[in-house]
Amino acid sequence: MSLIQEIDYGTPPSKSERQVTLTIDGTEISVPEGTSIMRAAMEMGTQIPKLCATDSLASFGSCRLCLVEIEGRAGTPASCTTPVAAGMVVHTQTERLARLRKGVMELYISDHPLDCLTCSANGDCELQDMAGAVGLREVRYGMEGSNHFAKDSDLRLPKDESNPYFTYDPSKCIVCNRCVRACEEVQGTFALTISGRGFESRVSPGMNEPFLQSECVSCGACVQACPTATLNEKSVIEIGTPEHSLVTTCAYCGVGCSFKAEMRGNTLVRMVPWKEGKANEGHSCVKGRFAYGYATHEDRITKPMIRASIEDPWREVSWSEAIDYAASEFKRIQAKYGRDAIGGITSSRCTNEETYLVQKLIRAGFGTNNVDTCARVCHSPTGYGLKMTFGTSAGTQDFASVDESDVIFVIGANPTDGHPVFGARMKKRLRQGARLIVADPRRIDLVRSPHIKADYHLPLRPGSNVAFINALAHVIVTEGLVNEAFVRERCDWAEFEAWARFIADDRHSPESVESITGVPAAEMRGAARLYATGGRAAIYYGLGVTEHSQGSTMVMGMANLAMATGNIGYRGVGVNPLRGQNNVQGSCDMGSFPHEFPGYRHVSDDSTRAVFEALWGRHLSAEPGLRIPNMLDEAVGGRFKGLYIQGEDIAQSDPDVQHVTAGLAAMECVVIQDIFMNETAKYAHVFLPGSSFLEKDGTFTNAERRINRVRKVMPPLAGYADWEVTMMLAEAFGYPMHYKHPGEIMDEIAATTPSFADVSYAKLDEMGSVQWPCNENAPLGTPIMHVGKFVRGKGQFMLTEFVETDERTSRKFPLILTTGRILAHYNVGAQTRRTPNTAWHPEDVLEIHPFDAESRGLTDGDLVAIESRVGMVTLHAKISDRMQPGVVYTTFHHPMSGANVITTDYSDWATNCPEYKVTAVQVRKTNRPSEWQERFVEHHEKSTRILESAVTEAAE
């Protein structure tokens, strides 16, 4: 294995279809029109020296190192800014050019410290490379002149080490501007500027602030672009440069960015975004790029543990003892209470292969369909709603599609925080002029960010989504904006007519629902017109859509809108969920729901069952099993007794924590497989140590249905990858499985699941990644779905009546609490809290509008009690006009905040996805933590005790 080296072509590729032929150094080459001479040369393998150019950025032409000679043209133009022309004859290396380049290099080097041997970028520095490339042998100007590096120089600026992950050393800066441009062009944050003039100029974040205090979101794009050690990863400074690398996939969010895990031995030196990765094309966010330290954190549990009662301390045992204990308990429970008294939960953080195995163990081994996934709590309405209308449970586009959108409609999502790399891509398109509609109770960053201003920000009252989407549809139907040709050809016309009659009723008009949505009717009309007539219009949505009692209805409402306007089935349009966790899509695809086999086929479907029965050798139940909330209800009721949970933390991620913990506490055997002692483990009897994404092979499927490889770069800390642990449990339970590698599990998935028929590790190695459906009809995968025809045949319009949630405000609970997430943290925060990302978000806070704060006598930073009908927690208040009056907001990244102590158990009518986004609360000043939080601390200590280990047997 060696370090994967990616070619830097110097300038981005041209998208032109027209080819141009020219001659470079005597060789003829054809490239797309608009290509730079530099890129054309690199395509034939000739590297023209360069410093300010890199192919992720538009060319800039400042360093003058890339000069070439062109026959018939005077002077020596820069090859990075000069496009090719037909018949052009270029020379990249002449005596004159060599002399000029040496001169340029001399100037650079005379203001650069010559401490290469001890420099952290030694061997990974383009300045060093270029000095070699141009044959620099001496620096005539001497190193004594005015410079930025000498200890006593007035121009020398201190190192900025404020960012937890990278340093900025101004003494090494060559002012190539790559970082500034990366921050603008790639990330769109515009955090950096060049301050000062001429020789004094230097890069500076914001108004000469330290990085940490600036607008910088620590995406790493500038570090990636910097050709020198000026911006350098702290991990490289500490460990040294890496020696080998493997391509793998970020385990944080549903964007599914590809990274090169750059290693020194078994030590991860850094994660570098991979240019070939289709989801991110070389970009990254702070989580995937830097916040991987949790994977080797000292809190990792590496020894299996058991205990007879959750009152007991944990006892470390051997793998075989833990596995045998778990299996025998499950068998005992089934013998005593029946087959359906146990079940399991798959993880949207684990791989597709692992998820597949867990549901296989439960359906075939345990003999019950009691398997569910935590995707239930986020995107199950997506699956239901899109399946009903379009025929498939997935987003319609690839990420790149947004590059062709004219109107971007963001509903209940916060892409710059939740899905940062896609957010950056979206912002790029918006800076190019696409129009923007944001429907969100909160003024998210996207509404107003550098060079972007939403055409409409519609601050909906939480819980009014369906009234809102119906109002938009009403405008489209009654103002004659329906794309009738599309609807006639692609949808069921009779259903459309029924829908159009329904939606045209005056009760759906913007004027009628103004008082429900809180958005002025004229704004809703304007947004509807823009969506229907602004060109290619794409909907992107998140948990603000799904986590409502009408989540599924809302998904169908958006699908109706897209069908009515013909915004489906080609590039630039579509209806797209932004998935939370990395493998939410995959875990749903892999048969994690109690009513569905892999590939979304109902358990009552005889032919599908026959396929699995033949392969798995067991009779399979044709009845749907229990969903998570129902499992917990049944547990409280005494009928459900055992649960195998792989890589999820339902005691923290599911709503109404007290109900969840009551259910867990009522069970006789809870088996947790995780990398950390999580909240749920406090109620568990068996703890099986999990493996991080760095410790196993497999695949994740991102929000655009892209199957990406996860590659093992270090051995599992506890001895086994998660799929191996499931196999051991299956074997002990009496249902042995025989896979030698996750690739074999994927082969089984392909053999049983039509939409995966052509997927294999060999194909993934060859193509890098592939979007399902991937089968004989689409051997290279499917970037855009529903082209020419909906998966279900005709698109189905659904009637979507608005129904107010049962969770209402009252005199006692006058405010609506809604929840969300922020950039630095991920989901319940188990990983990110164990990284320096806490520098940006040390605790969850309650955002409250100045008006609501004032009427309660609150000032910024006050400790406040937030009380709902089910519970109370305390947080610090942050006064913010991002919220509308009447609505308060928090995140749930820290377990102590217990945001879910106060959320109710109301849920989506179709899928039971919990209604996280609407809770009626009261807020008041307090001076002490809530009772729940005090008990939490006490219980935390008690329930995580581990007995001084008697057994120290290594993993056998």
Place this chain on the structure above:
Amino acid sequence: MSSKNETLIRMANQIATFFRPYSREEAVKGIRSHIEAFWSPTMRRDLCILIAKDPDGLDAIVIEAVPCEIENHENA
């Protein structure tokens, strides 16, 4: 926290509410197939017991839609 029966009633009524804009015939069909597709046998059985013993609070159309006689009692 709601009791199990309250939860079942609420879930069933929510499904009925979704289908309200449809014709009675379509709604009955929709509710029935939804409950058959997504509810486990134990949940359906509990709902049937409710319908038999204490149907107050349940939307009338749920009672019409849920076929209680064909429930299997195998997983008691």
